[in-house]
Amino acid sequence: MPTRRDVQTAELVQLSNALSGRVGNSPIHTARWLVYLAGVLCACGNLESEPVAEVFESVTVSAEAVAQQSRIYPSKLTMERGKVSAQPLTVLATQDQSGTVDTWKNYLEFSPGTTDLQATFTFLVPDSVTAAQLQNLTLISNYKGPKRSTQSWSFQIYDVTQSRWVAIGDNQSAAEWSWSTLAFAPVAAAQNFISPTREITLRFSTKTAVDSCDLDYLALSYTSSGASSSSPVPSAIWTPPPGTSWQIQFAGTIDTSLNVQAFDLDLFGTTKETINSIHARGSKVICYFSGGSSESYRPDFSSFPKSVLGTTLGGYADERWLDVRQLAILGPIMTARMDQAVQKGCDAVDVDNMDVYTNDPGFPITYAQQLTYNKFIAAEAHKRGLAVGLKNDLLQIKDLVEVYDFAINESCLSYSECYYMQPFIDRKKAVFAISYTGSQSSVCSKVSGLNFDMLLKNESLDAYRVSCR
Numbered sequence: 428m429p430t431r432r433d434v435q436t437a438e439l440v441q442l443s444n445a446l447s448g449r450v451g452n453s454p455i456h457t458a459r460w461l462v463y464l465a466g467v468l469c470a471c472g473n474l475e476s477e478p479v480a481e482v483f484e485s486v487t488v489s490a491e492a493v494a495q496q497s498r499i500y501p502s503k504l505t506m507e508r509g510k511v512s513a514q515p516l517t518v519l520a521t522q523d524q525s526g527t528v529d530t531w532k533n534y535l536e537f538s539p540g541t542t543d544l545q546a547t548f549t550f551l552v553p554d555s556v557t558a559a560q561l562q563n564l565t566l567i568s569n570y571k572g573p574k575r576s577t578q579s580w581s582f583q584i585y586d587v588t589q590s591r592w593v594a595i596g597d598n599q600s601a602a603e604w605s606w607s608t609l610a611f612a613p614v615a616a617a618q619n620f621i622s623p624t625r626e627i628t629l630r631f632s633t634k635t636a637v638d639s640c641d642l643d644y645l646a647l648s649y650t651s652s653g654a655s656s657s658s659p660v661p662s663a664i665w666t667p668p669p670g671t672s673w674q675i676q677f678a679g680t681i682d683t684s685l686n687v688q689a690f691d692l693d694l695f696g697t698t699k700e701t702i703n704s705i706h707a708r709g710s711k712v713i714c715y716f717s718g719g720s721s722e723s724y725r726p727d728f729s730s731f732p733k734s735v736l737g738t739t740l741g742g743y744a745d746e747r748w749l750d751v752r753q754l755a756i757l758g759p760i761m762t763a764r765m766d767q768a769v770q771k772g773c774d775a776v777d778v779d780n781m782d783v784y785t786n787d788p789g790f791p792i793t794y795a796q797q798l799t800y801n802k803f804i805a806a807e808a809h810k811r812g813l814a815v816g817l818k819n820d821l822l823q824i825k826d827l828v829e830v831y832d833f834a835i836n837e838s839c840l841s842y843s844e845c846y847y848m849q850p851f852i853d854r855k856k857a858v859f860a861i862s863y864t865g866s867q868s869s870v871c872s873k874v875s876g877l878n879f880d881m882l883l884k885n886e887s888l889d890a891y892r893v894s895c896r
């Protein structure tokens with residue numbers, strides 16, 4: 428998990444540990460279990476039984492109002508209950524039915540089973556649009572079927588950050604068995620509806636078996652703001668200067684009322700609500716995940732093929748080094764994590780274990796290959812408007828200080844390594860440092876001239892915190 432100190436060589440660590448009496452690598456097994464438990468609880472959400480959170484009244488929007496927006500069409504349809512006619516899904520990408528005339532090959536007919544119907548459409552958001560840029564997400568459909576007073580056919584959209592369905596609207600504005608264009612109010616917080624695999628999931632359902640209905644057209648319209656994902660947006664990126672007060676907490680209930688300018692929290696274990704409450708106080712959130720190791724208790728662990736898994740870290744069977752040479756495999760996994768960070772509202776990412784090449788990972792990784800990976804991570808974070816912190820990896824600071832926005836370090840005092848991070852301070856970039864040992868007076872006096880933002884923390888990274896300034 429968090430905070431594994433950097434090493435120059437495995438031998439040096441062994442020597443240092445022998446000299447210092449330090450135990451092993453990671454703090455926190457408590458935090459791991461809390462995070463794991465949170466993940467299990469989140470995963471328990473049953474899509475079909477989740478209550479619908481909010482209801483937006485359907486409204487009529489003129490075609491001109493959305494004509495300039497991009498539109499995407501369903502790429503997949505799954506029938507949970509009821510039946511659909513056999514025409515290809517692509518018929519929904521063209522609106523070609525009107526009045527009361529039907530051309531069978533150009534629309535889909537939905538028929539409830541004995542009790543009801545439930546269908547799920549999947550839309551894929553283009554790679555060129557980041558979650559943060561997605562705005563005015565609006566559903567548009569051409570519907571023919573019963574009036575709502577006879578039978579309600581409704582649309583819901585799945586909020587991946589809240590694990591719940593949100594109502595978009597229904598056939599309220601439709602005429603009885605006459606083609607009717609349904610347009611709905613834009614979905615609030617559109618970025619919450621994109622999954623890490625860039626999917627948006629829409630449910631179409633009716634609760635009775637009164638009648639069937641037809642869909643000629645089904646689209647999600649959106650506007651994308653700002654630069655495309657292939658262009659950096661440096662002006663939007665937070666760059667904390669030295670003197671930024673902070674907290675790092677991975678275990679226990681997060682005290683969001685703490686009066687600090689930034690919180691470093693676990694990406695997977697932290698909810699959007701927590702992040703929202705921190706933002707409401709004007710503070711920033713750094714979201715932690717491991718970029719150089721797999722953790723078997725993470726929800727995306729199955730994304731890692733065996734070919735990228737190396738030796739275990741510090742003997743913990745649930746965490747293994749990653750073969751960072753295999754960027755084609757690891758890249759999409761890591762960028763999906765960053766997309767999740769964007770969706771949750773993180774301002775920055777704290778990407779751990781970025782020094783695989785020094786750790787006998789089971790792969791022959793060179794300095795240059797590690798550097799390529801670490802630069803990739805920084806670039807992808809910046810594409811998404813996220814700041815990125817360099818965790819430990821002291822020997823590569825000279826090559827990375829320009830592309831990372833701040834540094835996070837553990838135990839540099841214990842190893843007399845703090846001087847490695849001076850290049851960040853020289854560029855007015857914060858060095859967030861942690862000491863797990865020593866008294867406040869001894870630790871703080873040693874860093875008083877370094878301009879670091881040093882905390883004394885328990886290895887569990889619970890709420891306990893003493894700041895040197």
Ligand SMILES: [Ca+2]
Nearest residue numbers: 518521533643
């Ligand atoms: Ca059609």
